[in-house]
Amino acid sequence: MKTKLIYSLAFALAVTLAATGCRHKPVNVTPLPQGMTPPLPTEPSAPTLPPGPTMNPGENPTGIPEASPEEINGMIPDRAALAAYTIHFAYDSAVIRDSEQSSLQSVASALAADPNAKLLVEGNCDERGTEEYNRSLGERRALAAREALAKLGVDPMRVFTRSYGKDKPADPGHDESAWQRNRRDDFVLLHPKPGS
Amino acid sequence: MKNCLKICLPVLIAVFAVNIGYSQDEITITHEITVLGNTRPIPVSLDGFSGEAASVLKFDLYVQGFAFVTPDAAQYQINGSASGDVSGSLTDKLAKKVILSKSYTGTNLRRQAHAFANDIVFAITGKKGIGQTKIAFKAQQADGTGEIYVSDFDGHDALAVTHDNAIVSKPSWVPGRLALYYNSYKLENPDIFYSDLSTGQRRVFASSSDSNFSPAASPDGSKVAMILSKDGRPDVYVANADGSNLKRLTTGIEDSSPCWSPDGQWICFATKISGRRLLAKVPADGGAVQVIHTAGAPNPTEPDCSPDGKWIAFTRQAGEFDICVMPADGSAPPTVLAEGEAPSWSPNSRTLVFNHSVHYLQTLSVLDVFTKQVKDVARVSGSDSEPAWAK
Numbered sequence: 001m002k003t004k005l006i007y008s009l010a011f012a013l014a015v016t017l018a019a020t021g022c023r024h025k026p027v028n029v030t031p032l033p034q035g036m037t038p039p040l041p042t043e044p045s046a047p048t049l050p051p052g053p054t055m056n057p058g059e060n061p062t063g064i065p066e067a068s069p070e071e072i073n074g075m076i077p078d079r080a081a082l083a084a085y086t087i088h089f090a091y092d093s094a095v096i097r098d099s100e101q102s103s104l105q106s107v108a109s110a111l112a113a114d115p116n117a118k119l120l121v122e123g124n125c126d127e128r129g130t131e132e133y134n135r136s137l138g139e140r141r142a143l144a145a146r147e148a149l150a151k152l153g154v155d156p157m158r159v160f161t162r163s164y165g166k167d168k169p170a171d172p173g174h175d176e177s178a179w180q181r182n183r184r185d186d187f188v189l190l191h192p193k194p195g196s
Numbered sequence: 197m198k199n200c201l202k203i204c205l206p207v208l209i210a211v212f213a214v215n216i217g218y219s220q221d222e223i224t225i226t227h228e229i230t231v232l233g234n235t236r237p238i239p240v241s242l243d244g245f246s247g248e249a250a251s252v253l254k255f256d257l258y259v260q261g262f263a264f265v266t267p268d269a270a271q272y273q274i275n276g277s278a279s280g281d282v283s284g285s286l287t288d289k290l291a292k293k294v295i296l297s298k299s300y301t302g303t304n305l306r307r308q309a310h311a312f313a314n315d316i317v318f319a320i321t322g323k324k325g326i327g328q329t330k331i332a333f334k335a336q337q338a339d340g341t342g343e344i345y346v347s348d349f350d351g352h353d354a355l356a357v358t359h360d361n362a363i364v365s366k367p368s369w370v371p372g373r374l375a376l377y378y379n380s381y382k383l384e385n386p387d388i389f390y391s392d393l394s395t396g397q398r399r400v401f402a403s404s405s406d407s408n409f410s411p412a413a414s415p416d417g418s419k420v421a422m423i424l425s426k427d428g429r430p431d432v433y434v435a436n437a438d439g440s441n442l443k444r445l446t447t448g449i450e451d452s453s454p455c456w457s458p459d460g461q462w463i464c465f466a467t468k469i470s471g472r473r474l475l476a477k478v479p480a481d482g483g484a485v486q487v488i489h490t491a492g493a494p495n496p497t498e499p500d501c502s503p504d505g506k507w508i509a510f511t512r513q514a515g516e517f518d519i520c521v522m523p524a525d526g527s528a529p530p531t532v533l534a535e536g537e538a539p540s541w542s543p544n545s546r547t548l549v550f551n552h553s554v555h556y557l558q559t560l561s562v563l564d565v566f567t568k569q570v571k572d573v574a575r576v577s578g579s580d581s582e583p584a585w586a587k
Contacts (some may be wrong), residue, residue, distance in 0.1 A: 032302040133497040136430040138453035167340040
């Protein structure tokens with residue numbers, strides 16, 4: 001055993017010497033590939049990760065249509081028109097409270113008065129919930145408003161829903177008053193593009 | 197043999213005494229203890245390294261269940277240097293022999309040190325280490341917009357995959373490929389995008405007029421599970437990778453975070469039944485939903501199945517968020533391992549990457565589920581969250 005240990009130590013010393021300037025080529029050298037190490041064990045060679053796709057609006061090489069920020073589903077959003085009718089929710093709930101019915105009635109009336117308009121309902125959450133859970137909860141809140149509006153006579157085909165989860169708080173605070181403000185549906189009136 | 201006993205620590209003597217007369221292979225069984233959160237780290241010493249190589253080795257080994265002690269107290273001694281290139285050896289003090297001796301050339305010191313750490317992990321545990329793996333995640337700015345990033349598992353060498361200034365979420369790797377699905381609001385609506393990182397090309401994968409989010413590529417890459425709300429609820433859907441054969445799998449009132457079992461047979465997800473948040477699973481080709489019981493872990497969301505099929509990690513919410521792990525077969529209740537959310541398994545099913553809040557900004561962290569040793573990774577930009585470990 002002593003002999004083995006001495007042999008081992010000598011071997012280790014030899015390798016260390018090799019790495020620290022000895023002219024002899026080390027016996028057990030692992031050359032690493034240049035560029036980015038492949039993240040995946042099954043990658044046969046080391047691919048170089050490009051700095052990320054760049055979008056070229058002129059050529060659109062990636063096949064993704066460019067959306068104008070002024071358009072939603074091909075329509076012009078009016079965020080001010082229904083801003084007063086934002087509705088709020090209890091914690092972890094997508095149930096529309098009775099106190100919000102008058103706001104929903106106002107939204108329904110606005111849609112009735114403008115048959116060419118459509119509606120976008122944006123569901124939002126407070127920060128107490130995991131990200132993807134909140135994305136589903138926010139969607140549920142937006143869908144709850146669509147169901148309620150349908151009961152008030154609004155054609156659900158005129159209502160788009162979108163969830164922002166907790167990514168678009170109305171109040172950046174971290175207390176109960178901020179959370180109350182953030183658990184909400186915002187209503188965005190959509191007008192047809194002129195000439196369409 | 198007498199000499200060995202003299203240089204061994206009392207704890208090693210105890211192990212050795214029990215195993216005296218047995219082969220070395222049986223002694224190494226002590227490394228196979230896999231008690232969640234309660235396994236003793238393997239004591240190692242690290243000498244000769246400084247600077248970046250030392251910090252990489254310390255980080256990599258710490259989050260894989262090794263503890264740093266003096267050479268006298270070490271079960272394994274790591275010696276070497278990083279002058280020029282990384283070179284080092286690993287000595288098993290119990291067996292009194294050098295079990296690894298290697299030099300590395302090429303790229304940079306970080307990559308060489310990661311490679312050496314991987315060789316150390318393999319020499320001691322017989323399992324592939326995580327030193328050369330990648331993660332994807334979202335990095336969010338204060339206005340809510342962000343980008344999808346890819347980096348080494350320790351947060352270094354980060355590259356932005358998107359440059360959209362849009363809300364993004366939930367990157368999901370296609371196993372075995374340099375490709376990601378993720379959610380982006382680039383086109384205003386939350387849509388699911390697919391980016392091939394080797395070509396830089398990307399396309400929209402799902403863009404129904406309501407919400408499309410939470411993509412998860414199947415283990416063989418042939419299918420994608422996701423949440424769509426086109427039928428009036430956020431439901432779990434599955435489609436082929438070419439977008440064909442879209443099928444709704446659930447009709448729960450509020451489903452989220454689908455993930456695949458490693459055999460591709462099941463999709464686990466978070467749901468809500470009678471007002472209670474629960475984990476559940478559904479056959480990937482359709483069928484009855486089964487509840488996954490998470491006794492003692494309220495409000496479970498964000499399940500992630502380990503690649504070896506043994507574990508399910510998830511986030512519980514009992515006030516704050518906590519990372520929990522339970523056996524996939526339900527044979528034991530969940531173990532709470534760390535404060536945080538959004539766990540994702542390493543390819544070797546031993547380590548989790550997740551995010552946790554530090555002064556209201558999310559930071560990525562890496563956790564060895566057996567020893568509970570945990571360390572934050574380098575911050576990339578803003579609030580870093582929803583990590584996905586490349587497999």
